[in-house]
Amino acid sequence: MASTSATETSADRPVVTRFAPSPTGFLHIGNARTGLFSWLYARHHGGKALLRIEDTDKQRSTQEAVDVILDGLDWLGLDFDGETVFQSQRADRHAEVAHKLLEAGRAYKCFVTPEELAEMREQQRAAKQPMRYDGRWRDRDPSEAQDGAPYTVRIKCETSGETVIEDAVQGRVAVKNSEIDDFILLRADGTPTYMLAVVVDDMDMGCTHIIRGDDHLNNAFRQLQVIKAMQGIEDGWDEPTYAHVPLIHGNDGAKLSKRHGALGVRDYRDMGILPEALFNYLLRLGWGHGDKEEFTREEAIELFDLSGVNRGPSRFDMKKLLNMNGNYIRTAEDARLAKIAAERIGPQADIALLTEAMPVLKTRARDMNELADGAAFLFKTRPLTLTEKAVELLDAEAKARLAEISARLSKESDWTISALEANLKAYAEELGLGLGKLAQPLRAALTGQTTSPGIFDVLALLGREESLARIDAQAAG
Numbered sequence: 114m115a116s117t118s119a120t121e122t123s124a125d126r127p128v129v130t131r132f133a134p135s136p137t138g139f140l141h142i143g144n145a146r147t148g149l150f151s152w153l154y155a156r157h158h159g160g161k162a163l164l165r166i167e168d169t170d171k172q173r174s175t176q177e178a179v180d181v182i183l184d185g186l187d188w189l190g191l192d193f194d195g196e197t198v199f200q201s202q203r204a205d206r207h208a209e210v211a212h213k214l215l216e217a218g219r220a221y222k223c224f225v226t227p228e229e230l231a232e233m234r235e236q237q238r239a240a241k242q243p244m245r246y247d248g249r250w251r252d253r254d255p256s257e258a259q260d261g262a263p264y265t266v267r268i269k270c271e272t273s274g275e276t277v278i279e280d281a282v283q284g285r286v287a288v289k290n291s292e293i294d295d296f297i298l299l300r301a302d303g304t305p306t307y308m309l310a311v312v313v314d315d316m317d318m319g320c321t322h323i324i325r326g327d328d329h330l331n332n333a334f335r336q337l338q339v340i341k342a343m344q345g346i347e348d349g350w351d352e353p354t355y356a357h358v359p360l361i362h363g364n365d366g367a368k369l370s371k372r373h374g375a376l377g378v379r380d381y382r383d384m385g386i387l388p389e390a391l392f393n394y395l396l397r398l399g400w401g402h403g404d405k406e407e408f409t410r411e412e413a414i415e416l417f418d419l420s421g422v423n424r425g426p427s428r429f430d431m432k433k434l435l436n437m438n439g440n441y442i443r444t445a446e447d448a449r450l451a452k453i454a455a456e457r458i459g460p461q462a463d464i465a466l467l468t469e470a471m472p473v474l475k476t477r478a479r480d481m482n483e484l485a486d487g488a489a490f491l492f493k494t495r496p497l498t499l500t501e502k503a504v505e506l507l508d509a510e511a512k513a514r515l516a517e518i519s520a521r522l523s524k525e526s527d528w529t530i531s532a533l534e535a536n537l538k539a540y541a542e543e544l545g546l547g548l549g550k551l552a553q554p555l556r557a558a559l560t561g562q563t564t565s566p567g568i569f570d571v572l573a574l575l576g577r578e579e580s581l582a583r584i585d586a587q588a589a590g
């Protein structure tokens with residue numbers, strides 16, 4: 114069979130991509146990445162990025178499951194064009210295509226019974242042949258079937274030659290047509306199969322580029338059979354360019370699964386990852402532009418192309434994501450970070466104080482939960498609850514020193530980082546101690562913890578009154 118390269122056929126049309134997730138209860142990180150690639154490709158070419166929800170599995174496709182996907186995309190900043198298409202609402206159109214193929218002799222009614230199919234499978238298994246429908250009703254007259262017998266509608270696939278896909282990621286992939294069986298388009302109850310629904314929707318949405326996980330590569334050969342058969346029947350059935358993106362694996366090389374930890378976009382948000390960090394991380398996971406690591410959205414749109422997508426699977430590396438996230442936190446706006454942190458701290462959080470503290474808080478945190486934990490001391494009420502370690506630090510000697518620190522600091526007229534530092538350094542010198550030795554009990558008293566931002570930052574942020582009250586509460590005497 115003559116084959117045209119799909120890339121050639123769609124090169125002149127304005128780019129239309131689609132992202133077609135199934136509502137499974139979460140937006141899988143791997144799906145989010147193909148969604149990102151589809152969106153970026155369309156944006157790069159000034160085309161359209163469409164969204165289709167493949168909600169034909171009634172049990173799983175609850176409104177909640179759909180919302181999880183929409184929320185996740187929204188959070189990542191992937192704004193799709195036009196109305197979202199819901200596959201379940203298009204069953205009539207899917208069936209219409211099957212009937213047109215039937216009328217044109219490109220599909221046929223198959224009356225094979227479940228028993229016959231089971232027997233066919235058994236024989237193929239015994240002969241160690243791949244399992245596929247043998248086409249026994251392909252050339253038979255439907256009148257040979259019993260009146261009213263249930264039937265499915267099957268596509269009449271090409272039997273000779275090969276189907277070639279010039280995949281924009283995988284390269285040239287060819288399958289012998291003899292290996293593709295006449296698959297079902299309509300089930301016995303008249304409902305469309307997934308294989309039919311996907312390709313009808315892709316064509317009706319005018320998609321020029323199908324960017325998706327490489328677990329769908331085999332489906333592409335089947336979907337192309339429908340496209341080719343429909344070309345003589347309706348306009349607008351142009352072969353799209355396929356780009357099958359390798360899946361994401363865990364850092365042990367196995368396909369990413371629950372045991373590798375978080376799988377859904379929402380999990381990452383809960384873990385305190387910023388959307389722009391996940392956007393950048395997913396972009397870099399499986400796509401590259403030289404050795405550049407950080408991309409703004411604008412840069413990503415400008416530079417994204419399919420030729421930069423790796424052919425091999427990529428490995429998810431949590432450490433790398435966290436490092437990237439830390440970098441984004443450090444450059445993010447303080448007021449925005451304060452809002453995100455406040456949601457995690459609770460109603461006692463004061464956004465103004467958090468914003469003021471942010472330059473100090475954001476220097477170390479790799480995620481927003483860590484940042485919020487580091488900020489929690491600001492909003493504690495007296496008497497502070499101390500961690501066990503903090504209690505251990507506050508022995509009699511430490512408490513005596515806190516009393517002296519309180520006396521010194523209450524006379525301090527200049528409550529600034531530099532003045533406070535000079536004051537306590539002088540005291541440490543008097544005692545012949547390192548500043549750290551003084552800072553430890555002071556930190557325990559001020560924050561109830563043994564880790565916190567720098568001690569002078571803590572004093573400055575809490576202010577004179579609150580600092581002295583917290584110190585006095587732990588000081589001896």
Ligand code: GLU
Nearest residue numbers: 133134135167311325329
């Ligand atoms: N709904 C399919 C999935 O979530 C994607 C189908 C496609 O992209 O063709 O895996």
